[in-house]
Amino acid sequence: MTRLNDEHLKKVERALTEAHRSRQEPSLGADWTLRVMRDIRREAAGQGQSMITLGLERLVWRTAAVAAVLALVFTGSVLFYINQDAVELTALLSNEVDVMVPLSE
Amino acid sequence: MPGYVVAGCLDLMGVQTLVSDDLEIIRRVLHGEVDRFAELIVRYQQHVTRIANRHVPSDRVAEVAHDVFVRAYTSLSSFSGQTPFEHWLSGVAVRTCYDFWRARRREELPVSALTTEHQAWMDHVLAAESDDQFREQARRQEAAELLQWALGHLSAENRLVLTLVHLDGYSVREAAGLLGWSVVNVKVRAHRARQMLRTLLLERKRQEDDTTQ
Numbered sequence: 001m002t003r004l005n006d007e008h009l010k011k012v013e014r015a016l017t018e019a020h021r022s023r024q025e026p027s028l029g030a031d032w033t034l035r036v037m038r039d040i041r042r043e044a045a046g047q048g049q050s051m052i053t054l055g056l057e058r059l060v061w062r063t064a065a066v067a068a069v070l071a072l073v074f075t076g077s078v079l080f081y082i083n084q085d086a087v088e089l090t091a092l093l094s095n096e097v098d099v100m101v102p103l104s105e
Numbered sequence: 106m107p108g109y110v111v112a113g114c115l116d117l118m119g120v121q122t123l124v125s126d127d128l129e130i131i132r133r134v135l136h137g138e139v140d141r142f143a144e145l146i147v148r149y150q151q152h153v154t155r156i157a158n159r160h161v162p163s164d165r166v167a168e169v170a171h172d173v174f175v176r177a178y179t180s181l182s183s184f185s186g187q188t189p190f191e192h193w194l195s196g197v198a199v200r201t202c203y204d205f206w207r208a209r210r211r212e213e214l215p216v217s218a219l220t221t222e223h224q225a226w227m228d229h230v231l232a233a234e235s236d237d238q239f240r241e242q243a244r245r246q247e248a249a250e251l252l253q254w255a256l257g258h259l260s261a262e263n264r265l266v267l268t269l270v271h272l273d274g275y276s277v278r279e280a281a282g283l284l285g286w287s288v289v290n291v292k293v294r295a296h297r298a299r300q301m302l303r304t305l306l307l308e309r310k311r312q313e314d315d316t317t318q
Contacts, residue, residue: 008231009303011239013271015230016255018240019248020272025154026163028170033150036171037143040178044139047179 127190135182145190146174152191153198160202160268162253169205173198199265199283206261219254223247224313227306255305263298270295271302 127148133141150170157169177197184193226247233239242248256264269280270291281291 009306012227012230012306013302015239015243015248016252017272018243019245019252020159020268022244023158023163023249025151025158026166028150028154028167032167032171033143033146036146036174037140039171039175040142041139043175043179 128186131181131184131186131190134178142174142178145177149191149194150174153194156195156198157202159273160199160265161205165205169201170198172205173201176201196283196285199269200285203261203265203284206264209261219251219309223251223254224309226251227310227313255302258305259298259301263294263301266291266294267298267302271299 127145130141130144134145153170153173154166157166157173161169173194177194180197184190226242226245230239230242230248233242256267259267265284266280269275269283270277275283277292277295278288280295281288284291
């Protein structure tokens with residue numbers, strides 16, 4: 001029976017490290033690679049499907065972005081022309097008032 | 106030119122050929138030739154098995170190695186080619202082992218109990234005077250089981266860092282690269298995990314001494 005001091009602990013740790021490094025490697029079996037490849041092909045097929053979905057999704061979002069930009073440009077131009085019309089209308093009205101004033105005198 | 110220089114050059118050329126060959130296979134796989142991935146599996150299955158065997162129980166190595174290659178395939182587009190494929194694959198393997206232990210902790214499987222033989226093993230190791238006696242003890246089944254018992258008490262993070270840094274002998278920087286963690290994180294965890302292992306061993310020894318007295 002030994003009380004563990006630092007040196008003892010280091011010795012046990014070294015033995016555990018040695019035990020860890022000398023682990024036997026298990027064999028994977030004859031059809032292991034085939035099973036991995038089967039799963040990978042399944043993943044690839046799934047990825048193909050998701051690529052189509054992803055492509056559609058991207059198209060929808062890009063179209064949405066373009067539509068939003070067009071809507072903004074249209075709204076901006078409408079506002080711009082309405083403002084311009086309002087200025088012109090005011091000018092026209094004020095002009096008309098100016099013209100009308102001498103007539104009443 | 107000396108023979109060892111020629112051999113060194115040939116080795117280097119061999120490695121470079123392998124790396125460029127890997128890149129060509131990866132390029133083809135990414136362009137839809139999925140079956141070419143089998144060449145990478147054959148080439149690196151021993152490397153991946155070796156890593157998995159150091160981190161997970163022997164009866165789960167095949168399953169984890171399987172997951173490593175499926176994961177490598179699904180994230181193949183993230184492989185930049187700046188480091189060799191083998192190195193990148195090592196990172197995938199280590200992180201898959203980490204996920205294995207994280208999932209296992211959630212299952213909360215019981216940690217195997219130790220017998221009097223495991224407890225006596227420590228005394229035999231300490232009593233070993235020659236290197237041969239010491240190695241003989243280290244090769245005993247009890248050594249591996251005691252290690253698994255101790256690792257079973259650690260969190261997935263501490264377990265992995267302890268295995269990489271203290272048992273496998275990777276530098277802190279290398280371990281950080283494999284795990285994708287910061288160097289400081291790995292350094293702190295490596296120190297903490299080693300202290301935990303020591304505390305576990307000390308407690309185990311104390312309990313053993315108390316029962317024999």
